[in-house]
Amino acid sequence: MATEVVVLIHALIGILFIAGLIGRWIILGAAARATDLPTMKTLAGAAGPFERIVIVTSALVLLFGIVAAFLQGRSVLGPLTGGSIDWLFVALVLYLSVLPLVPLVFLPRGKEFEAALADAEAEGQVTPALRAAWADPVVRAAHLYELGAVTVVLILMLTQPF
Secondary structure, eight states, X not given: OHHHHHHHHHHHHHHHHHHHHHXXXXXXXXXXXXXXXXXXXXXXXXXXXXXXXXXXXXXXXXXXXXXXXXXXXXXXXXXXXXXXXXXXXXXXXHHHHHTTHIIIIIHHHHHHHHHHHHHHXXXXXXXXXXXXXXXXXXXXXXXXXXXXXXXXXXXXXXHOOO
């Protein structure tokens, strides 16, 4: 019974995690397309709760996933512990591959964005630098990778192909 409860909690947290990712994506996309600074700031602020959902649930979904695997007698480390490569190991590697994006892309580029936003606020309008910060191709690529990796992990969990 405990195993099923942990698996259910893991699944529910995973749904919330994906909802946070999609919600953040939609709201930030609308903010980037905004033509005036007040609307842009309001939408960017509205993405905050989704960002907090992503941060909290990303850690919890990993924790509950590892606990669920342990309770089911599965090894998440696969070939690192003498086992074979299975969907669970691949899902874990994919999931963990997203984590370096935080210190390498999201935090430093976020500081650059905040500086561009502060300059735009001082000028009272959307500036070219702020537009450029919204369109940062590195951040876009990182978000696409994040969403893609989470999608593949979800597909692996649902299909358990190997």
